[in-house]
Amino acid sequence: GFYFHYWALFDGHAGSGAAVLASKRLHLHICEQLRDLVDILQDPSPPPICLPHDTRGSPPKLRGPQDNGEVPNDAVPRFHLEKAVSHESLVIGAIENAFKLMDDQIERERASQHLPGGCCALAAIYLMGKFYVANAGDSRAIIIRNGEIIPMSREFTPETERQRLQFLALWLSHCLIPQAFRRPELLGKEFTHLEFPRRIQPKELGKKMLYRDQSMSGWAYKKIEEDDLKFPLIYGEGKKARVMATIGVTRGLGDHDLKVFSSNIHIKPFLSCSPEVRVYDLTQYEHCPDDVLVLGTDGLWDVTNDQEVAGVVMEVLTSYEPNDPCRYTMVAQELVVRSRGVLKERGWRLANDKLGSGDDISVFVIPL
């Protein structure tokens, strides 16, 4: 009688293998992680810090001196420094570990199952009155409640994760650790961890150029040296930003074999499979039938912003009866159709004549 609801989007790149496997397995990993917590999550008292050797298959009631084998002993000092851990943070930890195990499974099965490429993953889990939205990649989730937009994720791209990537590159290949421990081969001799506002030309050697390193959010000038002529770790802006000229998202599942074109430099050490999990407590608010959670891949958000999505949601929902179950599917369909646009002489065009999305577009509209 203990269940969760689950929706997820997997936006593959460089092949569909990783995305397809993740779509068939991620929820099983989440289920597996939550299974161990069933009794703890249903018990209103704080989760126990320590459990006996193996809880699987033990009687439902885990805690109390009789059940966990621990006899209260006044001689044992009390722990003064014991952190309070919430039920919510256990669910977050379970989802985080499920993403890791999913990534491990793709790594293990990629040869035998032919799983090229990788995928962004955005999952929404409804459990015990709360939505847990886990995002690793550049998909996006928003809640629209009474016309208000509540962001439920942020995108992980070379631009948003610049400092994490630069920090990693510098530690591994450059000057913060002693010579004997450096691993220049990880970044390759072809790349520099510094960011410049544009590529530098060899004739500009000796001039001063704006740069940012891993510790800076602002910019400063530096004299251009030979090393600065290398290709930058992160290059390009917006949708065109890439890590080592190869990939435009910095979190997701798979990509274990991804290398920089015609080189032996692996990209995976720079990618992360850890999702950011945000929580929305449904019990804190009164919701009406027009309040929804929207999940969409970047194909949607590249051409339709949060406000426009909210507008379409309201427009379409009001044209259906509040108890018509298909109204949410119709919103999702309308969002896809409008973001693709109409084929005109000069390509696919949106209602405002801008270019439609050439990317794949997947959308969930989930009533709250």
Place this chain on the structure above:
Amino acid sequence: GFYFHYWALFDGHAGSGAAVLASKRLHLHICEQLRDLVDILQDPSPPPICLPHDTRGSPPKLRGPQDNGEVPNDAVPRFHLEKAVSHESLVIGAIENAFKLMDDQIERERASQHLPGGCCALAAIYLMGKFYVANAGDSRAIIIRNGEIIPMSREFTPETERQRLQFLALWLSHCLIPQAFRRPELLGKEFTHLEFPRRIQPKELGKKMLYRDQSMSGWAYKKIEEDDLKFPLIYGEGKKARVMATIGVTRGLGDHDLKVFSSNIHIKPFLSCSPEVRVYDLTQYEHCPDDVLVLGTDGLWDVTNDQEVAGVVMEVLTSYEPNDPCRYTMVAQELVVRSRGVLKERGWRLANDKLGSGDDISVFVIPL
């Protein structure tokens, strides 16, 4: 005729040397960094991406084909990917680099000048209509405008920087890089990068305990192994949290010689001298004489929260004429006095009978 205003707090630990030197030098480093930007910051057009070899001592007008030696050439391809860099981000970069240079100077002079210890640094720079608030440590700045509280900094402590520290520890000493490149000596054999809600007892080996690693914000259970009995990288809660049982702040200047007690493990690689810089644009709002920026060391904020500080600010300011220049000093004095409390039989007590701050307390109240 180009000047900035500057206020800063340096809260020393393990000796006053680093704090005193920083109080005498940080503004000179900031001045030096800004000096190179004088002409660029006064020119309303976007900062040039690239400058000629040396701008120091060159004529005031730096840009334009005559001055920078670059001749416009239609044969040179235009740069399609050129990032726009704002004047504001140049000032932020200048302040960030000034903190780095200050830290370098403490490292160089620590032997000859006898500069033990380190310090938190919180600096407010007013330049061309904007306040730049740079924070490295656990001091805090808030703006109080029309009774509203606007945070201008966040604290950097073992708890707020847990994942950065765990990530670093893991990369350097554990399993993410090949055996040959690991540096277990950096973390020492005595520490584990994992976080547990409390210390584990040897008799708990084999049981399951809650933990978090560098990639998790939630908690999960793991079986306790020998390695988990080591002392945790981060231990304790709130004001008692410490990195390797040694230091309670994770950003600041100095601490180059700081080691874990009776060991050869250096703490400095885990500390950062990079400030977070927040910007407040004074020209965006109408300010009244009661609108202020408050800078305070942790001695203030440990016992007096943002709302209480705002209350004291309003209470004291209304008891003076709006044009009385000493009213701001009186607020600062009142904040210190109230946070220290009064010596009673059971120690220094606040008005609400809670313990007063036993720490040093420094406060600036700056009219906007």
